[in-house]
Amino acid sequence: MELKYEVSGGDFTKAGYASSAVKKVLKKLSVDPKIIKRIVVALYEGEVNVVAHAYKGTISVDISPERIFIRIEDEGPGIPDIDLAMTVGYSTASPAVREMGFGAGMGLPNMKKNADELNVSSKVGQGTTVELITNLN
Amino acid sequence: MEIRKIVELLDAEIVCGADKIDEAVKYGFASDLMSDVLTLDSEGIMLVTGLTNLQTIRTAEMADITCIMFVRNKEITDEMKALAEENGMVLLECKYSMYKTVGMLHVAGLDPVY
Ligand SMILES: Nc1ncnc2c1ncn2[C@@H]1O[C@H](COP(=O)(O)OP(=O)(O)O)[C@@H](O)[C@H]1O
Ligand SMILES: [Mg+2]
Numbered sequence A: 001m002e003l004k005y006e007v008s009g010g011d012f013t014k015a016g017y018a019s020s021a022v023k024k025v026l027k028k029l030s031v032d033p034k035i036i037k038r039i040v041v042a043l044y045e046g047e048v049n050v051v052a053h054a055y056k057g058t059i060s061v062d063i064s065p066e067r068i069f070i071r072i073e074d075e076g077p078g079i080p081d082i083d084l085a086m087t088v089g090y091s092t093a094s095p096a097v098r099e100m101g102f103g104a105g106m107g108l109p110n111m112k113k114n115a116d117e118l119n120v121s122s123k124v125g126q127g128t129t130v131e132l133i134t135n136l137n
Numbered sequence B: 001m002e003i004r005k006i007v008e009l010l011d012a013e014i015v016c017g018a019d020k021i022d023e024a025v026k027y028g029f030a031s032d033l034m035s036d037v038l039t040l041d042s043e044g045i046m047l048v049t050g051l052t053n054l055q056t057i058r059t060a061e062m063a064d065i066t067c068i069m070f071v072r073n074k075e076i077t078d079e080m081k082a083l084a085e086e087n088g089m090v091l092l093e094c095k096y097s098m099y100k101t102v103g104m105l106h107v108a109g110l111d112p113v114y
Helices: A019-029 A031-051 A095-099 A105-114 B003-008 B055-061 B077-086 B100-106
Strands: A002-010 A056-063 A068-075 A117-123 A127-135 B013-016 B028-031 B045-049 B065-072 B090-093
Touching: A002 A019, A002 A031, A002 B055, A019 A031, A019 A056, A031 A068, A031 A105, A031 A127, A031 B055, A095 B065, A105 A117, A105 B100, B003 B090, B003 B100, B013 B077, B028 B100, B045 B055, B055 B065, B055 B077, B077 B090
Parallel strands: B028 B045, B045 B065, B065 B090
Antiparallel strands: A002 A056, A056 A068, A068 A127, A117 A127, B013 B090
């Protein structure tokens, strides 16, 4: 099963819309609630990152009986130093993002904690692609 | 601890989810930082927060948190309420400060997550 969602940068009113939709689908498929929580927490931090740091993005979710593969692709400034971005506490978030309860530099590290595999690639001035892979068995 | 008991203790208003106040929460966690809330692994958490926006409700939704206590009589929008209702959450609101709210809950025996 393939799902696709558009995410617009800067629009905090809709942040979490895709994560919420994915959660509903995984519930319907009777995926273990503990696994659902790990997936949607990671996806939500990723979705918020597009809203907070990029211009626009696409979330695609590929669900098979063995694993859930999520790709978050955005057009945006990109990440110059991915290792640095993965460090707890590193953040370039704006005050507006902090007012929303984010921007503490905890998103990417938590995505890594909750996914079985996290791949981040980025081109400065073009955008960022984040892949989250979760095994179901 | 039963949500009903928390409502009485803090003289709280039930914003939505009145039908679920006989359910219980196991732990309390207080934060205005949603990224922090998203790191929690425990179940049965009541979130105590002063952050009132849609992302508070979204965060609770993702983190399987079904009860939120807003402190200091913050404005809870209709949108927040609608999203909480859609997710079967209990939203509460009290007039006390974060410090006092957390202190009273702790004394009453609501355990911390860690
Ligand atoms: N999609 C993205 N596009 C551009 N920069 C990003 C993106 N995601 C993360 N970053 C960069 O990595 C930093 C750390 O991200 P994260 O751990 O999620 O913390 P936060 O979002 O709270 O700042 C961000 O502050 C930002 O500089
Ligand atoms: Mg982030």
